[in-house]
Amino acid sequence: MSKILITSALPYINGVKHLGNLAGSMLPADVYARAMRLLGHEVLYICATDEHGTPAELAAQVEGEETAAYCNTMHEAQKSAGDKFKLSYDYFGRSSSLNNHKLTQHFANILEERGLIEERVSQQVYSNADGRFLPDRYVEGICPNCGFEKARGDQCDSCGKLLDPIDLIEPYSAVSGSKDVEIRDTNHLYLKQSSLSGDLLDWVNKAEGWPHLATSIAHKWLAEGLRDRSITRDLKWGIPVLNADGSAREGFEGKVFYVWFDAPIAYIAATQDWAEENGKDWKSWWRTDAGAEDTKYVQFMGKDNVAFHTLSFPTTILGSGEPWKLVDCLKAFNWVTWYGGKFSTSQKRGVFMDQALDIAPSDYWRWHLIANAPESSDTAFTWEEFQLSVNSDLANVLGNFVNRITKYACGKFEGKVPKGGKKTAAEEWLLKELNQRIPLLISFYEKREFRKAMSETRAIWAAGNEYLTQAAPWTHYKTDINQAAMGVRVGLNLVSLFGILAQPIIPDAASKILDAMNIPENNRSWNFGSSEVITKLIDALPFGHEINSPNVLFAKIEDNDVEIWAEKYKGND
RNA sequence: GGUGGGGUAGCUCAGCUGGUUAGAGCGCAGGACUCAUAAUCCUGAGGUCGUGAGUUCAAGUCUCACUCUCACUACCA
Numbered sequence: 001m002s003k004i005l006i007t008s009a010l011p012y013i014n015g016v017k018h019l020g021n022l023a024g025s026m027l028p029a030d031v032y033a034r035a036m037r038l039l040g041h042e043v044l045y046i047c048a049t050d051e052h053g054t055p056a057e058l059a060a061q062v063e064g065e066e067t068a069a070y071c072n073t074m075h076e077a078q079k080s081a082g083d084k085f086k087l088s089y090d091y092f093g094r095s096s097s098l099n100n101h102k103l104t105q106h107f108a109n110i111l112e113e114r115g116l117i118e119e120r121v122s123q124q125v126y127s128n129a130d131g132r133f134l135p136d137r138y139v140e141g142i143c144p145n146c147g148f149e150k151a152r153g154d155q156c157d158s159c160g161k162l163l164d165p166i167d168l169i170e171p172y173s174a175v176s177g178s179k180d181v182e183i184r185d186t187n188h189l190y191l192k193q194s195s196l197s198g199d200l201l202d203w204v205n206k207a208e209g210w211p212h213l214a215t216s217i218a219h220k221w222l223a224e225g226l227r228d229r230s231i232t233r234d235l236k237w238g239i240p241v242l243n244a245d246g247s248a249r250e251g252f253e254g255k256v257f258y259v260w261f262d263a264p265i266a267y268i269a270a271t272q273d274w275a276e277e278n279g280k281d282w283k284s285w286w287r288t289d290a291g292a293e294d295t296k297y298v299q300f301m302g303k304d305n306v307a308f309h310t311l312s313f314p315t316t317i318l319g320s321g322e323p324w325k326l327v328d329c330l331k332a333f334n335w336v337t338w339y340g341g342k343f344s345t346s347q348k349r350g351v352f353m354d355q356a357l358d359i360a361p362s363d364y365w366r367w368h369l370i371a372n373a374p375e376s377s378d379t380a381f382t383w384e385e386f387q388l389s390v391n392s393d394l395a396n397v398l399g400n401f402v403n404r405i406t407k408y409a410c411g412k413f414e415g416k417v418p419k420g421g422k423k424t425a426a427e428e429w430l431l432k433e434l435n436q437r438i439p440l441l442i443s444f445y446e447k448r449e450f451r452k453a454m455s456e457t458r459a460i461w462a463a464g465n466e467y468l469t470q471a472a473p474w475t476h477y478k479t480d481i482n483q484a485a486m487g488v489r490v491g492l493n494l495v496s497l498f499g500i501l502a503q504p505i506i507p508d509a510a511s512k513i514l515d516a517m518n519i520p521e522n523n524r525s526w527n528f529g530s531s532e533v534i535t536k537l538i539d540a541l542p543f544g545h546e547i548n549s550p551n552v553l554f555a556k557i558e559d560n561d562v563e564i565w566a567e568k569y570k571g572n573d
Numbered sequence: 574g575g576u577g578g579g580g581u582a583g584c585u586c587a588g589c590u591g592g593u594u595a596g597a598g599c600g601c602a603g604g605a606c607u608c609a610u611a612a613u614c615c616u617g618a619g620g621u622c623g624u625g626a627g628u629u630c631a632a633g634u635c636u637c638a639c640u641c642u643c644a645c646u647a648c649c650a
Contacts, residue, residue, distance in 0.1 A: 012650055055649060124648075135648045154648075161574085162646070188648095213578065217645080220576055227647065259650065303578080303644070312647095334578070335644075371598095376586080377579040378643055385585070388599060396612055404609030411608085451586075455598070462598095462613095469614040474607070488608095552610055 003042045003294055005285050005325070006033050007267045009301035009309075010050035010095060013074045014059050016081050018343040018352045019381060023369040024302035024333040028450055030087045031370055032298065032331075034504035035445040035453075038526040044285055047082075048093035048270040049075045052238040053259040054135050058175060060237075067237040071096060081353040085362045086507045091277075093270030095262055100269035101239045104262040107316050108189070108231070109244045116195065116319045117231070119251075121187045124234065125153065125165045129178030133186065133234035134165075138175055141168030187251055189241065190228045191261070193315040197226045200314055203326070209447065211375070213303055214332040218310035229312055231261040238262070264313035268324070289323040298329040298448070306332050331448050334374035336381050350381075351569055359565060360557070363506035364390045370505055371454035383566050387557040394506070398461045398498060399553040402513055405468065405491035406549035412477060413488055419543040421486025426470035430490065431535055433463045434497075438528050441501070457501060464494045490538045492517070492547060497537050500524055509553050516550035517541075 008029035011017045017026075026047060033045040051071045060070035071094070079092050094100075111117045125134045136153035143151035144167050148158030152174070153165030165171060172179045193200075204218045232241055238256025241249045268286050275282035284291030299309055309330060317324045337343070343350035356365055368389040372379050409415060437460050444453035473487030499513030503524065514524055528534055541547075 010650095014650085050650075053650065122648090133648090137649055152649095155646090165648090216577060220645085221647085224576075224646090229647065233648075258648080260647095263650085304650075307645080307647075308650095337643080340643085372585070379585080385599090388585090391610095392599065395610060400610055400612045402609095404612075406609095408608045455587085458598075465613050466615095468608075469606075472606080472608090477608090491608095554610080556610065 001040050001042065002296060003285070004033075004036050004044070005292075005295050005297040006036075006043060006045040007297075007299050008045075008047050009299075009305045010048050010263050010266060011078055012053075012055070013049045013051040013071050013078070014055045015074065016077055016352050016354045018350045019356060019365070019369065020336040020338075020343050020350070021302070022085065022353055022365075023336045023373060025300045025305075026082065026087055027085070027366060027369055028331065028333070028373060028448070029298075029300035030085075030089075031366075031450065031504045032300070032445070032448055034088055034507070035526075038500075038503060038524075039442070039445075040525065040527075043090070044271070044274075045088060045090050046093070046267055046270050046274065047087075047089050047091075048095055048097075048266050049078055050259060050263045050266070051075070051094055051096040052235075052256065052262060054138065054233075054235060057235060057237050068096075077354070081357075084357050085353060085366070088507075091270055091274035093266065093273045095259075095266035095269070097266070097269055097273050099272040099276075100262060100266045103269045103272070104239045104257055104265050105242050107265060107320055108241070108257065108261075110320050110322070111191065111316065112189075113244075114319060114321060116192045116315075117189050118192065119187055120190050120230075121185050122230065123166070123183050124186050125171070125181050126184040127173040127176065127178055128180040128182070129176050130173050132175075133184070134173055134175065134181070135233075136165050138173065139165040139168060139171050139181065140174045141165075141171035144169055186234055188230045188232045188255070189252075191231045191312065191315060191319075192228045193312060194226045194228055196315050196319055197222055199318055200226075200311060203314060203318070204310060207330070209329045211330075211332050213334065214306050214310065214330045217303065217306040217332070221307050221311055226311060231258045232256065233258050260308050260312060261316070264309065265316065286325050287323055288325055292325045295325060296329070297325050297327050298331060299327045300331050300333075302333050302335065306330070329448070334376070334378045336369070336372075336374050337378050338381055340380045349569070355569075360390070361508065363509045364394065364554070364557075367394055367454070367506055370450050371458075373450040375449070375451055383562045387559075387562050390554065391556045393458055393461075394509070395554040395556045397458060397465065398502070398509075401461060401464045401468075402495050402498065402550060402553060405488065405495060406516065406547060408473070409488050409492055409547060410549050413485065415547055415549075417489055417492055417541045417543055417545040417547065418485035419489070420482030421480075421484070421489070423486070424471070424483075426467060426487075427490060427538065429470065430463065430467045430494075430538060434460070434537065435531050435534050437463070438501075438534055442526070442528065445504070454505065457505065460501065461498055464491070464498065467491070467494065489541070493538045493541055495547075496541065500526065512550045512553060516548045518545065518547060 006029050008025040033043050037043045057067050060067040125139045127134050139153035143156040145161045146159035155162050201222050232255045235256050239262050241252040241255050243249050271282040286292050338350040368386050441456040471487035473484040477484035496517045499510045502510040
């Protein structure tokens with residue numbers, strides 16, 4: 001039993017997230033959190049909406065709302081989508097919370113005291129028509145390299161060349177289209193992460209259990225040499241830049257902290273919010289001087305987030321000189337792509353969390369996305385693969401197993417766990433399988449190897465079907481009802497076991513199975529410590545214990561459905 | 574352009590520090606069974622491991638070059 005702190009990368013506030021976001025951070029974090037809870041660990045799973053930055057302001061403007069009001073609405077929408085996907089956050093907070101304001105300002109002040117922040121002047125495009133500074137990618141114009149007319153200020157989408165907004169010919173604001181733009185000086189705070197690169201390198205070198213993807217990205221940035229990063233922006237919506245005494249900082253009246261400075265700090269602030277709302281202690285999770293030295297901290301994120309979590313956020317933590325908890329295991333994922341291309345909100349390509357649940361129940365998505373998690377490379381989502389996962393794994397292998405044996409028990413044994421019969425080679429074989437596969441399954445969960453865990457789960461389900469073929473209670477029933485009882489009894493115990501093992505992945509179906517089997521809530525945890533325990537699993541239900549059939553657990557996806565969805569979500573390109 | 578991930582059976586992917594006939598699931602072919610959502614179980618056919626060199630007694634596994642693909646490239650997040 002240990003304490004495990006889990007965070008998933010904060011979903012940006014700007015709209016309900018697509019399946020790629022779900023599959024690369026929130027969902028695996030949830031599956032891991034659920035598995036660790038079942039193993040008896042003390043788990044705290046924290047997430048929050050990342051609410052600051054230019055896109056939030058602009059999205060609110062489009063909706064004709066105040067930014068804060070827009071964020072309220074979108075936070076609720078994302079929270080609701082997460083609930084419907086059965087994401088078991090202990091707390092789903094907001095980076096705009098008061099605690100995050102205070103904590104972000106605290107970090108900025110202490111970093112400045114320690115000489116890790118300094119003020120510098122830079123040049124930035126200002127749009128007179130919009131009355132705002134524009135981030136590089138919100139400035140568009142003609143590419144000086146290839147002549148493409150809609151090149152962005154950071155990069156040309158046509159020739160791929162990296163640009164500076166100053167280079168653009170006839171630049172205009174991507175927000176309003178106005179050509180009334182100019183370069184202005186603006187002063188900002190810079191985080192001197194370069195001065196900590198030695199410490200960061202030592203820390204990354206000590207990392208254990210990180211995917212290759214995570215360490216290699218960190219090493220790449222460190223090898224190139226860290227540049228100091230600006231941590232403030234010319235925006236209204238965000239965390240104000242204040243002096244240590246809380247007064248406004250001169251020259252920073254119209255500025256706020258950069259989202260990437262305050263967003264990771266929100267992991268901590270959201271824990272504070274959780275603690276305040278629930279009468280809990282947050283320090284024992286985050287302060288190594290207050291109990292967190294025993295906490296194992298695991299972060300989940302897509303590969304785009306790795307640099308921020310291995311470099312800039314650790315700079316904040318290490319630079320503070322305060323005893324904050326650093327991440328122990330950083331689980332990074334590649335992307336889920338939409339038929340090999342990018343998900344795109346503007347082109348309506350891909351499926352978003354809210355739409356997904358109109359198409360199929362959350363369990364279907366959870367299984368498919370985790371069984372095909374983009375762990376070692378990008379993974380293409382296709383409707384055909386989705387259909388295959390659901391029909392083959394969930395409906396045929398698991399669903400049909402549960403259905404065939406529970407129906408049979410209800411029909412021939414009055415829905416009661418029968419006694420009688422003796423162990424045969426079939427039971428021996430089954431026990432050997434379980435003794436080998438269950439510990440392996442647990443170890444895959446502990447190592448956060450999701451594809452392997454799912455493949456092992458499936459193999460255990462398949463072993464149930466094979467057992468029934470070997471035991472063939474329907475054959476014995478004609479000549480030796482006691483031996484038929486043996487097969488049915490073991491089969492029913494397997495149904496319970498499968499329900500118990502399926503809980504982290506497909507919580508709804510697992511509940512249905514366990515409810516039908518009349519397994520009490522407090523008897524559903526994972527306790528597979530020894531081979532004796534595993535041996536007892538196939539004879540755990542008492543004789544005469546009443547069960548029901550949950551009937552059809554997973555409706556199959558028809559070819560016709562696939563055609564309709566493919567047409568509806570094909571995108572506009 | 575630079576850097577990183579990936580390129581292994583028709584498809585999706587395993588293959589740790591190099592070591593006997595390269596694995597799994599799906600799909601396909603044949604067979605078995607009939608309790609079950611025309612489900613399940615068994616057997617089988619499929620691969621010169623992106624290309625070309627090199628190191629080695631031995632390379633999918635190490636080195637180099639090339640190539641394809643995806644991503645990142647610091648003010649989108």
